[in-house]
Amino acid sequence: xxxxxxxxxxxxxxxxxxxxxxxxxxxxxxxxxxxxxxxxxxxxxxxxxxxxxxxxxxxxxxxxxxxxxxxxxxxxxxxxxxxxxxxxxxxxxxxxxxxxxxxxxxxxxxxxxxxxxxxxxxxxxxxxxxxxxx
Amino acid sequence: xxxxxxxxxxxxxxxxxxxxxxxxxxxxxxxxxxxxxxxxxxxxxxxxxxxxxxxxxxxxxxxxxxxxxxxxxxxxxxxxxxxxxxxxxxxxxxxxxxxxxxxxxxxxxxxxxxxxxxxxxxxxxxxxxxxxxx
Numbered sequence: 001x002x003x004x005x006x007x008x009x010x011x012x013x014x015x016x017x018x019x020x021x022x023x024x025x026x027x028x029x030x031x032x033x034x035x036x037x038x039x040x041x042x043x044x045x046x047x048x049x050x051x052x053x054x055x056x057x058x059x060x061x062x063x064x065x066x067x068x069x070x071x072x073x074x075x076x077x078x079x080x081x082x083x084x085x086x087x088x089x090x091x092x093x094x095x096x097x098x099x100x101x102x103x104x105x106x107x108x109x110x111x112x113x114x115x116x117x118x119x120x121x122x123x124x125x126x127x128x129x130x131x132x133x134x
Numbered sequence: 135x136x137x138x139x140x141x142x143x144x145x146x147x148x149x150x151x152x153x154x155x156x157x158x159x160x161x162x163x164x165x166x167x168x169x170x171x172x173x174x175x176x177x178x179x180x181x182x183x184x185x186x187x188x189x190x191x192x193x194x195x196x197x198x199x200x201x202x203x204x205x206x207x208x209x210x211x212x213x214x215x216x217x218x219x220x221x222x223x224x225x226x227x228x229x230x231x232x233x234x235x236x237x238x239x240x241x242x243x244x245x246x247x248x249x250x251x252x253x254x255x256x257x258x259x260x261x262x263x264x265x266x267x268x
Contacts, residue, residue: 014156021154021188039188039219043227046190050157094228105191108227 004072005065011078012058017049020061024076027065031072033134041074041132044109048078048128051105056080056126066131073114073133081125088120138163140170146247147171147209150182160196167200171207178247179204182240184215194229201234210250211235214243 009023010016024045028038045061052059059080066073085091094107106128110116115131136159141148147170149163167179179200183189189197201211214237216224224231235250237243 014158018154018156025187036219036222039217039223040226043188043190043223046188046192047227050190050192108191108229111226111228112223 001066001068003064004067007063009061009063010058011049011052011061011080014050014053017046017053020049021046023063024074027063027074028132031065031074031134033074033132037132037134040112041076041130044112044130044132045076047105047109048076048130051128052078052080052126055085056082058082059125068133071133073131075115075129075131078128079125084122084124084126085118085120086122088118092118135162137166140166142170142174142176145175145177145251146244147174147176147179148182149180150185152185154187155193157192160193164196164199164203168203168207171204171209177209177251179209179211180240180243180247181211181213182215182243183213183220184217184239186217186220189216189220189224189229191227191229194224194227194231197234198231210247212237212243212246214238214240 007023009020011020021042025038025042028041033041049061057080059078062077064075066075090096092107092110106118109130113130113132117129118127120126138149138151138155138159147167149167170176171179181197181200197213204211212235216236235246237246
């Protein structure tokens with residue numbers, strides 16, 4: 001697997017969430033994702049970016065354009081150094097929320113991508129990686 | 135301060151969201167609309183989202199909140215113009231927008247609002263009351 005392009009963006013404010021959505025959209029268009037696939041990936045990115053801001057105290061995202069011949073894809077890796085998630089299995093269930101949201105963020109985002117991986121430890125922050133292939 | 139404009143037309147409030155809203159802007163719109171319903175005695179709210187490339191759980195919740203609040207304030211809300219890719223993604227995300235009336239475009243949305251307020255859609259009163267037999 002080759003990395004063709006990589007870009008890092010801050011994810012600290014609600015304006016940053018918009019910037020992440022736009023950057024993911026641009027890369028997905030560059031890869032000629034279908035409109036539905038673009039929309040799914042951008043929506044998933046928006047959910048995870050918001051979690052990074054609200055619950056992770058801000059962090060960064062790395063956007064990578066990958067080639068795993070013959071397929072190409074986009075991989076997003078979000079990382080924060082916030083309080084972490086004590087019970088990941090619970091957090092991935094629909095309806096789980098510690099904040100004011102609907103609790104659709106993590107579980108919903110997972111349904112919108114092809115690959116989803118999350119690592120978190122209380123006190124150590126959270127790491128979420130999503131990928132969608134064309 | 136950045137704001138989404140709200141247009142008053144007869145007893146309706148019209149909003150067309152033309153920008154990729156960050157969360158604070160969405161919350162401001164929610165507050166502004168609620169205040170405007172009371173201030174202008176509006177009976178209906180039409181929100182055009184045909185320019186929105188994504189609706190994530192936050193924006194979805196904002197739309198549901200506006201619909202619920204307008205109902206409490208004796209006004210109807212119709213959301214119009216959702217793009218097909220957005221609809222597919224929203225459902226997969228787990229949001230069905232229960233309680234939010236939707237229409238395909240502005241014209242049909244206005245018909246829905248007029249109907250909800252008791253006037254026959256798209257037809258001027260001509261002395262014959264279709265509901266007279268009720």
